Amino acid sequence: MNGNRPRLYVGNLPYQLTVDELKDFFAGAGNITDVAIITDRGTGRSKGFGFVEFATDEDAARAQSMYNGAQLKNRTLKVDLAKPRQEKESGANKASSDGGGGGESNFG
Template identity: 45%
Template sequence: MNIYVGNLSYQMTDKSLEEVFAKFGEVKSAKVIMDRDTGRSKGFGFVEMNSADAGSEAIEALNGNDCEGRTLRVNEAKPREERPRRQY
């Protein structure tokens, strides 16, 4: 199950994000999205859990809860929709 995690602390790393979700089951991957120009966190990320049950449990437990002083927004990730490239 792929999970979107929003409103992350800007100090959050891939490893610390994985640790938050590991309490609920095996984490396949955890990625904090970084701004490619500044190298800083964009404040959101994605976690992939091995089982849907563990993912659902993590969403239920973590959505709306505080983590490093920020209220997390956690839900099932939706597939990225195709959008046209911007022309400059």
């Protein structure tokens, strides 16, 4: 996926959904440049979410408007702009690096 193109997070996907089915579902919104369904590394099973990348901001906005809350194989989709990966990682790293611990105990 190209970091410069608008990308949508698509949550609550049916677990048996294929990349081609996801692409076909979103095709009505505009020019899709990439589609990914995230899978568990160990099992290869879908984690129930993925990403759809569009050629333009307008296409991505149209897709979000059209498909957020839409039904796909009896599942209600959650569609939102994807956050840049660095942003998520820095937030997680900050939270985990605040930990502390160690130190002396006054018990005993």
